[in-house]
Amino acid sequence: MELLKRLSEAPGAPGREERIRQVIRQEAEGLFDEIREDALGSLICSKAAAKKTGGKTPKVMIACHMDEIAFYVKAIDKEGRLRLTNVGGFDTRNLFARRVLVQGK
Numbered sequence: 001m002e003l004l005k006r007l008s009e010a011p012g013a014p015g016r017e018e019r020i021r022q023v024i025r026q027e028a029e030g031l032f033d034e035i036r037e038d039a040l041g042s043l044i045c046s047k048a049a050a051k052k053t054g055g056k057t058p059k060v061m062i063a064c065h066m067d068e069i070a071f072y073v074k075a076i077d078k079e080g081r082l083r084l085t086n087v088g089g090f091d092t093r094n095l096f097a098r099r100v101l102v103q104g105k
Contacts, residue, residue, distance in 0.1 A: 003027060011103055013070030014088040017041055020066045071100065 012020035021043050028035055032045040043066075049057040071084040082102070086092055 011070075011101070012067045013072075014067040016070075017066040024066070069095070073102070 006023050007020065010020040010023045021037070021041065024043055025035060028043070028045045032047045034044075034046045036044050038044060049059070051057070067088065069090050070087045072087060073082050074085045075083040077083065
């Protein structure tokens, strides 16, 4: 449950997945033969299969999505209200009267 909590609470706006990638990398250390990041920021973890005799070794891929619904603050008015713009594609009507976490650098 602690890992699920850390994964759920780590910020990961589209194009800014560094923190969630760091959580995943920490958890993956020691479990794989190779951990690398590609040019798009995907984390690729590989483990060689044990050799089987008399047949092909099956390959398995587990893919997951790191980013989440996010906004960028585009303005703050004189009363302190934030003007937001969404990042990525989603239906903003699903967010009516929801809490958001405002995070700085």
